[in-house]
Every structure is written in C-alpha cells, then in structure tokens.
Amino acid sequence: MTTECPVCGKSESKLLRCGRCTSRVYCGPQCQKKDWATHKAEYSETLEDGDYCGKPGLQYRDDAKITLFQVLDGLKTKACTGRTDATAHFVCLEGEGHGCAEDVGGYHGWKELLMAYNAQNPTKGQKEEISWINTVLSQLEGAAGAASGSSSTLPTVLLVSLDKQPWLDEMYSAVLAKLRSKAVVTEVTHIASTLQHLSKSHEEYAAVVMTDPAVMEDKFIAVQEKLVDHARDGGTVILGFLFSALAQPDKLDKSFKDRWALNWKYSDYCRSMFSLNPRANLVSTSSRHPNLPHQYSMKAVHLRDTKPEDRIYVSDHGSAQSPAVLAKYGYGYLGWIGDVNTEIGTTEVLLAMCGV
Incomplete structure (x- = not known):
C-alpha cells in the first residue's frame, strides 16, 4: 500500500485515503484532484454504473473527534456532515472541513454545521472552527435583528x-x-x-x-x-x-x-x-x-x-x-x-x- 502522496511525494503520519479503492492516499484534496484523471483510468474499466471500487458497504473509520469530511465530485466540492459510503459518483476523503457561507445555506446551515462539530473532546483545530462559526452566527443574528422581515421572523x-x-x-x-x-x-x-x-x-x-x-x-x-x-x-x-x-x-x-x-x-x-x-x-x-x-x-x-x-x-x-x-x-x-x-x-x- 502506498505510504506517500503519489503527486508531491509528501509522506505524513495521516494521509487522506481514496474512498473508492481505499488504497491510494494523498496529502490533501488538491493533489487528489490533480491525480484523478490517472487514478480513474486505473479502475474505470472494472467499475460498473452505480457501483464503486472496494468492498460493498464500505464504512469509514469512526472517529468521534472528526464529524466532517469533504466530498469531491470532479472539481466541485461541498461540505457534508456525518459519514457516507463511496459511490461511482463521489470520492470521499477522511478529514476535517467546512463549507463557506454560500455552501451551508445561510443562518440555519451554519447552525447545523456548528452541531456537526459537537464532540466530547474537540481538537485544537476544531475549537478554532467552532469559535469562528459562533462568530459568524453572532454576526448573522445581529443582522437579522436589525433587518425587518428577516428569515428569523419566519x-x-x-x-x-x-x-x-x-x-x-x-x-x-x-x-x-x-x-x-x-x-x-x-x-x-x-x-x-x-x-x-x-x-x-x-x-x-x-x-x-x-x-x-x-x-x-x-x-x-x-x-x-x-x-x-x-x-x-x-x-x-x-x-x-x-x-x-x-x-x-x-x-x-x-x-x-x-x-x-x-x-x-x-x-x-x-x-x-x-x-x-x-x-x-x-x-x-x-x-x-x-x-x-x-x-x-x-x-x-x-x-x-x-x-x-x-x-x-x-x-x-x-x-x-x-x-x-x-x-x-x-x-x-x-x-x-x-x-x-x-x-x-x-x-x-x-x-x-x-x-x-
């Protein structure tokens, strides 16, 4: 099994694993995107429509400290909460991540994103994200209170x-x-x-x-x-x-x-x-x-x-x-x-x- 990123050669203790084949690893999403055309060709001939490479019902490592991961579909990305199985259409990478304001869908989306970071022992990085999300929510609540007819009144x-x-x-x-x-x-x-x-x-x-x-x-x-x-x-x-x-x-x-x-x-x-x-x-x-x-x-x-x-x-x-x-x-x-x-x-x- 590869122990270093095939794109940049970086070797770290925690590499992100391809959700389709579970064997290819990368240092991050950028290298995964660059390698996608090559990696896809390696198994596309054996991948049937609606199926995915790897064991059926593939489950990811259950880490209570990490409740977010990134789903990549070509060059498009979106933030998701929870965990999911790899499919023929999505590559799932383990790790932490968050969406921008447009991705989460406004105030209620930020609230859900904050809930996704709920962990008994959050990491230092997660604590920073929690603090940042709370700041955004406070700003949105202030703006909603100042604006008449805002969504918070609905x-x-x-x-x-x-x-x-x-x-x-x-x-x-x-x-x-x-x-x-x-x-x-x-x-x-x-x-x-x-x-x-x-x-x-x-x-x-x-x-x-x-x-x-x-x-x-x-x-x-x-x-x-x-x-x-x-x-x-x-x-x-x-x-x-x-x-x-x-x-x-x-x-x-x-x-x-x-x-x-x-x-x-x-x-x-x-x-x-x-x-x-x-x-x-x-x-x-x-x-x-x-x-x-x-x-x-x-x-x-x-x-x-x-x-x-x-x-x-x-x-x-x-x-x-x-x-x-x-x-x-x-x-x-x-x-x-x-x-x-x-x-x-x-x-x-x-x-x-x-x-x-």
Whole structure:
C-alpha cells in the first residue's frame, strides 16, 4: 500500500485515503484532484454504473473527534456532515472541513454545521472552527435583528426525505417556492440528522413534513417513534409530497395502526371533484384560511375511517373518505395529503396545514 502522496511525494503520519479503492492516499484534496484523471483510468474499466471500487458497504473509520469530511465530485466540492459510503459518483476523503457561507445555506446551515462539530473532546483545530462559526452566527443574528422581515421572523418547516427521489425538487418546484416564501424550509435526508432535528422541542417547527414513505420501513423505527412523540407533544406532522403516491397500502394501514394507534385505512385512488368541508376543524372560520379553494378536482389516494371533522375536503358524491385530512393527535396534529399531481389547490392545503 502506498505510504506517500503519489503527486508531491509528501509522506505524513495521516494521509487522506481514496474512498473508492481505499488504497491510494494523498496529502490533501488538491493533489487528489490533480491525480484523478490517472487514478480513474486505473479502475474505470472494472467499475460498473452505480457501483464503486472496494468492498460493498464500505464504512469509514469512526472517529468521534472528526464529524466532517469533504466530498469531491470532479472539481466541485461541498461540505457534508456525518459519514457516507463511496459511490461511482463521489470520492470521499477522511478529514476535517467546512463549507463557506454560500455552501451551508445561510443562518440555519451554519447552525447545523456548528452541531456537526459537537464532540466530547474537540481538537485544537476544531475549537478554532467552532469559535469562528459562533462568530459568524453572532454576526448573522445581529443582522437579522436589525433587518425587518428577516428569515428569523419566519416559522420553520422541516422536510424529511429519507428516500429522496431525484425528480422531487423539479416536480414540486412551485410548491417549494410558495412554501419558502412563507417559511424557512430545512430539509434532512439521513436518519442521523432527522433524529437530531426531531429531538428538538416541537415549538422549533411549524410543521414536520414527510415527503416519502420510507419512514415506514423497520430500519426507521426510531424516526417513527420521534414523529409520534412530536405530534403528541404539540407539533404538526404531515404526510405529503410523494408520500401518498409511493406508499404501499398494507404498509400504510399497518403504520397507522401500530405506530399511530389510528384506524385510518388506504382507500380509493382516483380523480374526483372535492368540496371544502365546513365542519372541518381546519376550516373553523372563513377568514382563517381564505386561500383554500372551495372546490377543486384532484387525483388522490383517499383515506377512510377518519372522523368527519378531520376531513378537510369531501367528495361531492357523499363518500366518507377524504384526500386531505388533519386530525388532532395528543396536543398536536397529524395530516394527510393524498394528491399525487401537485394541484394548485393542494399547495394552499399544505400551507394551511403548516399554519403559514
């Protein structure tokens, strides 16, 4: 195994290792970039699309003192928290790193970055980074306090995408744009960051929106339990975006029964005309949510065995099922959005459920 950087010849006690082959080492990202064309050619013929060089399920050294690493994709770099496996598209280098202000996405991104440096015994370098990040946060907080209408005055909506589909952002671009005009939107895609956010007080978020049904898998039981606690304690949990389109009926029914202790059932999947239910708790007064359409057509997954006052929209032909439900759960709420085609009216339903 190589013990010195193949580009500059430097030999150090701690070299960065290529995440694909685990044998090539470098003194740093710059040399790794310079050597990429040569190194890629060495194994590109044996690397199949979607696969990576090395052992399947490759895990990196678990060092509690280092919680950041750098992901390189060609010449583009971005900062990530946690750890990940190497893939055909990314080379993962061990080590410390941080993103610039543009990379982390503003104030809330800096807050997450600070949390990523949380260690029982941070190194001297990490302490310096922590101090620097805290300085940036203080400056941003001061600027936010001085500016009227800043993002700090907006509520926060947490999107949880545990199996994020590549077309989600494009398909829901209009929905996300409208949501971001009303709230600070934070998205998490990994179990660790999801649990970290759900461990906060329910008052931190106007709503937690599940964008896909992956949470119903057994490996995400811890997240399921956190969601139930979040709603029971006073938060709002919404099953929306691609959740209804990708959910399997039997798994959905089981999740409602076993996790939420509800008798809700997956029902019809069809297009129909729906009218706003005047008895719904969400529609207690006409002025509370004035933008909710009084009637519109949508193709949706309906739920049955819900309470009449929880059905935001009801079918014009008198069916007891509903494509949009918001039910009181403990001190909080559990919501369902069954629309699979991103109708304009459904955007207003989501905003109303989120309370923004």
